[in-house]
Amino acid sequence: MxxxxxxxxxxxxxxxxxxxxxxxxxxxxxxxxxxxxxxxxxxxxxxxxxxxxxxxxxxxxxxxxxxxxxxxxxxxxxxxxxxxxxxxxxxxxxxxxxxxxxxxxxxxxxxxxxxxxxxxxxxxxxxxxxxxxxxxxxxxxxxxxxxxxxxxxxxxxxxxxxxxYAADRMVPNDPSFANLWGLEMIGAPEAWTVTSGSPDVVVAVIDTGIDYRHPDLRDNIWVNAGEIPGNLRDDDGNGYVDDIYGYNAISPLQPPEDDNRHGTHVAGTIGAVGDNQIGIVGVNWHVRIMALKFLDKDGSGYLSDALEAIDYILTMKRRGVNIRVVNASWGADTYSRALEEAIERLRAEGILFVAAAGNGSTNVRQYPAAYEGVLSVAAVDQNGDLAYFSNYGDWVDLAAPGRSILSTVPGGGYASFSGTSMATPHVVGVAALALSVRNVPLHELRQALRQGVQLVPALAGKVNTGGILDAMGTLRALNADDPAKVCEKDCSPTVSLSASRLVVDDGERVSFTANGSDPDGDPLTYSWKTTAGTLEAGITTATLDTTGVNPTPGAPPVIVVVTVTVEDGRGHSASASRSITVRPPNRPPQVAIEASRTTVQDGFMVFLTARGSDPDGDALTYTWTASAGRLTDSGAAAQLDTTGLNPIPDADPVRVTVSVRASDGRGGDAMAEIEITVTAPPKVSLSAAPASVRLQNKRATFFLAVRKHPSYTGGVALQVVPLDAIPSFTATIAPYRFLTLTHRVTIALASLPAGPQNYRVLVRAQTDDGRTYDSNIVTLVKR
Structure with a gap:
């Protein structure tokens, strides 16, 4: 011992x-x-x-x-x-x-x-x-x-x-600095002599949403041309309903409106419309901004919703939207492998992820800013010093203006905020400027932003590059700082092509718009062609009729490529193409419901799953309803809370019908329903523990919890009931009080046969009206 x-x-x-x-x-x-x-x-x-x-x-x-x-x-x-x-x-x-x-x-x-x-x-x-x-x-x-x-x-x-996750908190502002000093610090006016941006470049802002009606933003908000507003349908077949300006991961059927101000402020720094005689100007005058909402009105949001927002970006990128940069002015100090993998998927698609370093005045890593491949941004003040609130460290790439930054807020207004949240969109705006001149790969873009910084002694050891964002320096790093380097004379024209929809059913029409320009000012001629269907072409617009392109139900999609070519009359030309996916006529989906249980007692949860399939392989959306109870749903899963549906003891069962509608986004629907029976609680419930006890000296003891429903005020008679042939025994049920336990049950056998033996017993309760209720089974074990 x-x-x-x-x-x-x-x-x-x-x-x-x-x-x-x-x-x-x-x-x-x-x-x-x-x-x-x-x-x-x-x-x-x-x-x-x-x-x-x-x-x-x-x-x-x-x-x-x-x-x-x-x-x-x-x-x-x-x-x-x-x-x-x-x-x-x-x-x-x-x-x-x-x-x-x-x-x-x-x-x-x-x-x-x-x-x-x-x-x-x-x-x-x-x-x-x-x-x-x-x-x-x-x-x-x-x-x-x-x-x-x-x-x-x-x-x-x-x-x-x-x-x-939470939006980086807004540090109190000094109102005397409420001006656009940040654009001067990063050399934006000099960069604008080369480019003020392009509508062909799309940046995604994952934040609290954006006021897409703001007079200084609305012309630069990305619009999904393939979606019809307000019809609650997935018109473009991308799996999302009414995603006109982006996606709301918190409430998928609602637009990504800003109820916090944070996201709208970020968007204004990136791309408030320039040269429009109102308000402010963003780093990029003409960029297109996609709104992704996963942070709520309090500036907080869950990882699962951030992943949904990233999935939307990936979906639209793969469908031809030129998303090249993501702004993430939020974070936490907890590492998540799921978020890191999602960002890696963005990088695989050539998308730069720019994140705020955080406002904790510490070198503790913040995520997503500290993930590999993410461009992490600290904040500096008007003097070029690291802002007192900014995080720092070798995991931070560069700094940008982040104190008293004037930008847009919901309702058409303007306000000054401070934080690394305000520094990050400066970097995103410059990245989009560079991409408007040279469509470089991700690694070159990231390197140019780092290489082009203004070196500042005060930032040595604080950020990895030791410098502040420099718009012109970034362009120089890409050899795009001087228009003469791109073309000295007799330049080739350029042209871009947009389509009203990218995915259609056979027989639907698609509209195209071409936007051509020539550095020499030469007049351009337009010519159009298509690989299938009938093309009705004008000068800068055309319409594709897909009737007969893919008429057989169940056939694989057919890709139709529409190309526009511009010529300047000097032998120079440029072309742009759009691929349109033409699906066969739609076939409706099928759906069934699975439930964790179809009979439950009042107060319990029922977990439901919609098992849907579509013969055409279309993504399905689900709409749930219940005839009673509180139903919460998330896609193909739902939960029914039965609390209060049948609260009176021993009442007749209540039946609840749960229905789900599966929609394929192309007009095809299917319905399924299931009936859930909700039983009333008993007047008395019994719970015995432990479930197995050893017989020692022909005696065994276990404990019993007896719970009476609050509405029952009568008495309860208890007795031990054997379920197996058992020798003569006596049972003592004595009051016992500890936590939820109310009784101690002792069983004494008159004799025991030789050898191992198990005996099963339970405790039965009888109320004043003669109803009986049983406990769980307890096994008496003889070794």
């Missing part, structure tokens, strides 16, 4: 572990831990002397009971084991060692301790999946506990909470 105590003291100094029996022992006899231990993987195996503390390759997962501060002695452990179980936190630990390395690398749960996240959602990525899926937890289920359990499933690559 002395050796055991000395070993316990030694181990307690490192891991706070007192003692534990082997994995095969009764879990209730496991010793307590003197301080709560959140993660078993934090205790290195090499420091644990008792090998029983670590399972073998063949051992089963075991349960460690983590108690409060007090340690129990070996003598009192047996007597208080059940009580300790009820007040303990139970954490599953101890899978075979082959899984532990993966757990430590992919499930570093310590990263999320203290982080903010959604209380009932986790993101899970299984092996082979392109992106993680969102899983909603049941009521009362703890996020970190669920993640700990998931870490032992071999097919899961990683899982993390649905982290909460």
């Amino acid at each position: 002395g050796r055991r105590r000395r070993a316990a003291r030694d181990d307690r100094a490192h891991a706070r572990l007192v003692y534990r029996t082997s994995p095969r022992a009764d879990p209730l006899r496991r010793a307590r831990i003197s301080r709560p231990l959140l993660l078993r993987s934090l205790v290195p195996r090499s420091r644990i002397r008792d090998e029983n503390l670590w399972p073998t390759e063949t051992s089963r997962p075991c349960v460690t009971v983590v108690a409060h501060e007090k340690c129990f002695s070996e003598r009192t452990r047996m007597r208080k084991s059940l009580v300790g179980l009820l007040v303990a936190v139970v954490i599953v630990v101890g899978l075979p060692s082959r899984s532990s390395a993966r757990q430590r690398s992919s499930f570093e749960l310590w990263r999320f301790i203290g982080a903010r996240y959604h209380p009932q959602r986790v993101l899970i990525k299984r092996r082979g999946m392109r992106r993680p899926q969102i899983v909603t937890l049941r009521k009362g289920e703890d996020v970190l506990t669920r993640l700990s359990l998931l870490s032992y499933e071999d097919d899961i690559e990683y899982a993390e909470p649905d982290l909460l």
